[in-house]
Amino acid sequence: MNRQYGLSYRAEDEVIVTTGASEAIDMTFRAILEEGSEVIISGPIYPGYESTVKLSGGVPVYADTRETNFKITAAMIEKHLTDHTRCIVLCSPSNPTGYTLDKEEILKxxxxxxxRDIFILSDEIYSGLVYDREHYSIANAPELREKTIVINGVSKSHSMTGWRIGFAMAPAPIAAEILKVHIFNTVCAGTISQYAALAALTEEIGEVAMMKAAYKKRRDYVYERAIAMGLEVIKPDGAFYLFPSIKHTRLASLDFALRLIEEEKVAVVPGTAFSEFGEGYIRLSYACSMEKLEEGCNRLERFLERVTPKPALQ
Known part of the structure; x- marks a missing residue:
């Protein structure tokens, strides 16, 4: 983390290896939240935050990012702050949109x-897949390290999802409280997976760069195909998703996704899986081969031609 992002944490008492980033998120919320604690989350966003906040007795408070290219802003956060606000969740690059916060936006x-006496949970699991700029962590911002918990792992950057290795990094006093949850939850991540992750992080740096270049090529291809199909979508900065609008079809997101898989055998995720603010959108993943992406785009284009209402004749 120090080599990649300039983050400095002591291995002995500031880094916790977890059973995937999902456990790191869950145990962080259980350590820092109490009944009624409010957590500000951007929407649309990965649904695991809302569930784990609620399981910890907290209250998710969504900030609607549809008018800011799906980016949460300082002004948006300020609007939702109350005396009960306990934590802000930042996910950059974002799932499902792939959009990232740049250094200037993070510093604001x-x-x-x-x-303010508020924690920041910075989910940076997709940080290894930022294409057109350098990733910047809010933990590097002046005086923010002491209240920030950084979540990362090898699932996305090293294509090791099933190995279940994540990590939480935080100042020692916070890490000590998170560790109390961790040791009574999973005890430790699997040692076989830990050795695999160690090899991936120290010996396969070139492979990661090659994989990132391949993802960028796929992003550009799927984005260009989506635009050519008439889909309204902003080019993502990272991760491996596009989040195009399908409002012009007049189909609800879930109906669109169900019909697409039934009629063309192409799977997408309806935007409503990522909160109510995702209605009218779908998530496309380009984490597969170019051959499959080409075929998938052909089928999606064919489906759109059928379901998009034709202009009325004059």
């Missing part, structure tokens, strides 16, 4: 939060 959020 940092300026808002620096003198």
């Amino acid at each position: 959020i940092a300026e808002l939060l620096v003198n």
Whole structure:
């Protein structure tokens, strides 16, 4: 993490290896939240945050990012702050949109939060897949390290999802409380997986760069195909998703996804899986071969031609 992002954490008492990033998120919320604690989350977003906040007795508070290209802003966060706000969730690059917060946008959020007694959970699991700029962690912002918990892992950057290795990084006093949850939850991540992750992080750096280049090529292909189909979508900065609007079809997101898989055998995720703010969108993943992407885009284009209403004759 220090080599890649300039983050400095002591292995002995500030890093916890977890059973995937999902456990890291869950145990963090269980350590820092109490009944009624409010957690500000951007929407649309990965649904695991809402569930784990609720399981910890907290209250998810969604910030609607549809008017800001799906990016949460300092002004948006400030609008939702109350006396009960306990944590802000930042996910950059984002699932499902692939959009990232740049350094300037993060520093504006940092300026808002620096003198407030609020934790920041920074989910950076897709940080290894940022294509057109350098990833910047809010934990590097002045005076923010002491209240930030950084979540990362090898699932996305090293294509090791099933190995279940994540990590939580936080200042020692916070990490000590998170560790109390961890040791009574899973005890430890599997040692076989830990050795595999160690090899991946220290010996396969070139492979990661090659994989990132392949993802960028796939992103560009799927984005260009989506535009050519008439889909309204912003080119993502990272991760491996596109989040196009399908509002012009007049189909609900779930209906669109169900019909697409039934009629063309192409799987997408309806935007409503990522909160109510995802209605009217679908998530496309380009984490597969170019051959499959080409065939999938052909089928999607064929489906769109059938379901898109034709202009009325004059």
